[in-house]
Amino acid sequence: MHQPEHLKSAGLKSTLPRLKVLDLFENSKERHLSAEDVYKQLLSSGEDVGLATVYRVLTQFEQAGLLVRHHFEGGKSVFELNKGDHHDHIVCLQCGHVEEFHDMAIEARQEKVATGLGFTIRDHSLHIYADCTKKKCPHKR
Amino acid sequence: MHQPEHLKSAGLKSTLPRLKVLDLFENSKERHLSAEDVYKQLLSSGEDVGLATVYRVLTQFEQAGLLVRHHFEGGKSVFELNKGDHHDHIVCLQCGHVEEFHDMAIEARQEKVATGLGFTIRDHSLHIYADCTKKKCPHKR
DNA sequence: TATACGAATGATAATCGTTCTTATTTGCAA
DNA sequence: TTGCAAATAAGAACGATTATCATTCGTATA
Numbered sequence: 001m002h003q004p005e006h007l008k009s010a011g012l013k014s015t016l017p018r019l020k021v022l023d024l025f026e027n028s029k030e031r032h033l034s035a036e037d038v039y040k041q042l043l044s045s046g047e048d049v050g051l052a053t054v055y056r057v058l059t060q061f062e063q064a065g066l067l068v069r070h071h072f073e074g075g076k077s078v079f080e081l082n083k084g085d086h087h088d089h090i091v092c093l094q095c096g097h098v099e100e101f102h103d104m105a106i107e108a109r110q111e112k113v114a115t116g117l118g119f120t121i122r123d124h125s126l127h128i129y130a131d132c133t134k135k136k137c138p139h140k141r
Numbered sequence: 142m143h144q145p146e147h148l149k150s151a152g153l154k155s156t157l158p159r160l161k162v163l164d165l166f167e168n169s170k171e172r173h174l175s176a177e178d179v180y181k182q183l184l185s186s187g188e189d190v191g192l193a194t195v196y197r198v199l200t201q202f203e204q205a206g207l208l209v210r211h212h213f214e215g216g217k218s219v220f221e222l223n224k225g226d227h228h229d230h231i232v233c234l235q236c237g238h239v240e241e242f243h244d245m246a247i248e249a250r251q252e253k254v255a256t257g258l259g260f261t262i263r264d265h266s267l268h269i270y271a272d273c274t275k276k277k278c279p280h281k282r
Numbered sequence: 283t284a285t286a287c288g289a290a291t292g293a294t295a296a297t298c299g300t301t302c303t304t305a306t307t308t309g310c311a312a
Numbered sequence: 313t314t315g316c317a318a319a320t321a322a323g324a325a326c327g328a329t330t331a332t333c334a335t336t337c338g339t340a341t342a
Contacts, residue, residue, distance in 0.1 A: 013309060015319060035300080050321040055300060073212050073266075075328080076299060090255060093263055101254050109246045110269060114231060117242065119271035122234055125214075126267045128251060130260035154338055156290065176329080191292035196329065198290095216299080217328060 010064035017042075017049045021057045025067065025081045032070070032078045032098050072127060088126040094137040151205035158183075158190050162198050166208065166222045173211070173219045173239050213239075213268060229267040235278040 006022065007014045020042055025033065028041070039054045058079055061067040067079045072091060078098075087102040106126065114121045131137075147163065148155045161183055166174065169182070180195045199220055202208040208220045213232060219239075228243040247267070255262045272278075 013318070015309070017320075048321085050323090052301075052322080053320060056319085059301095071212065071214050071216075075212070075216060090258060090260055092260070099258055099260075101258065103250055103254050106247050106250045106254075109244055109250075110267075113242050113244050113247075114269055114271055115274075117231060117240055118274050119231055119233070119240075119269070120274050121269055121271045123270040124268060125270075126251075127265060128255055128260070128262055129264040129266075130255055130262045133256075133259050133261050154289065156338075158291075177327095189292085191294095193293080193330080194291055200330095 006066065010061075010066060012060060012064060017047075017053050018057050018060075020045075020047050020049065021054065021061070022066070025079070031080045031100075033080070034076050034078045036076070038079075070127075071125065073129070088128070090128040090130055092137060093129055093131055097137075147207065151202075151207060153201060153205060158188075158194050159198050159201075161186075161188050161190070162195065162202070163207070166220070172221045172241075174221070175217050175219045177217070179220075211266070211268075214270070229269070231269040231271055233278060234270055234272055238278075 007018055012018060021038060024038055024041055030037075033041075035051070035054050035058055038058065039049070039051045042049050042054070058067060058069075062069045062079065065082055068082045070078050070080070070089065072078060072089075085102065086107075087100040088106075090099045090101060091097075092099070110124060111121060148159055153159060162179060165179060165182055171178075174182075176192070176195050176199055179199065180190070180192050183190050183195070199208065199210075199218075203210045203220065206223055209223045211219050211221070211230065213219060213230070226243070227248075228241040229247075231240045231242060232238075233240070251265060252262060
């Protein structure tokens with residue numbers, strides 16, 4: 001377990017809730033977790049954390065660059081480990097599964113459009129909402 | 142005023158709140174309005190509407206295809222008149238002004254990416270968050 | 283035009299995701 | 313160890329949105 005160093009280098013004290021949250025993201029099967037998801041999973045793992053703490057930790061991790069926050073439709077935020085690579089998301093409307101993709105052509109055009117309009121891009125989000133083309137949606141919720 | 146027909150053809154009774162809301166969107170200087178925006182503007186126009194009604198009407202108009210709903214960051218929805226043309230948005234981080242754009246190349250690539258991953262696009266949202274390149278942001282909030 | 287009935291409304295309570303407050307506990311440097 | 317700032321848990325508070333419900337309104341029909 002080398003996570004305490006992760007936290008240290010991010011300027012964060014190594015505390016139990018923080019370690020647990022980081023653990024969850026590194027070992028969870030699902031890459032994209034909401035605050036509620038994290039909270040529930042910690043509770044059912046026997047951890048005694050407060051929901052407020054989960055929110056605080058998630059926000060700190062986001063600011064520290066450990067996590068990335070996404071605003072999908074539906075008004076709640078989801079987080080994922082920051083692997084350093086930017087990517088966009090395609091969300092299956094059937095099962096909610098999130099697939100990641102990255103397309104240089106799209107990124108390049110965005111840059112071009114923005115500069116053309118007199119803007120400097122700080123951030124962007126591209127979410128595609130779609131259905132699987134297969135008869136049975138292969139993803140499980 | 143030919144709006145009652147708009148409502149009729151959308152299967153909605155012609156009522157005062159609905160007419161007023163539609164009016165607002167057609168005559169307001171700002172294309173993108175939140176429920177709160179609509180509510181406040183109606184109140185200051187002397188109209189006596191409830192906030193709940195505003196939310197109801199906005200949702201109905203969205204379902205009827207009269208308005209389009211957008212989820213920008215910040216947790217609140219904004220609506221705009223549906224002109225039939227799809228477009229994406231670039232949001233100025235300084236003043237919150239929203240600029241619209243449409244880029245065939247981006248749309249085409251999205252389609253290609255999605256089909257490549259086995260999806261059929263139902264909807265998508267592309268939001269660019271940016272700063273003006275000019276010294277002084279030319280837009281007013 | 284009067285009327286009757288279901289749809290629409292306004293007021294307000296409820297809900298949802300998130301943030302704030304505060305008293306208490308913890309990490310960790312001395 | 314001990315001390316103290318930083319972090320926590322619990323729950324109140326918050327803003328946006330939705331649900332509830334008694335009352336009013338739009339409109340098809342007589």
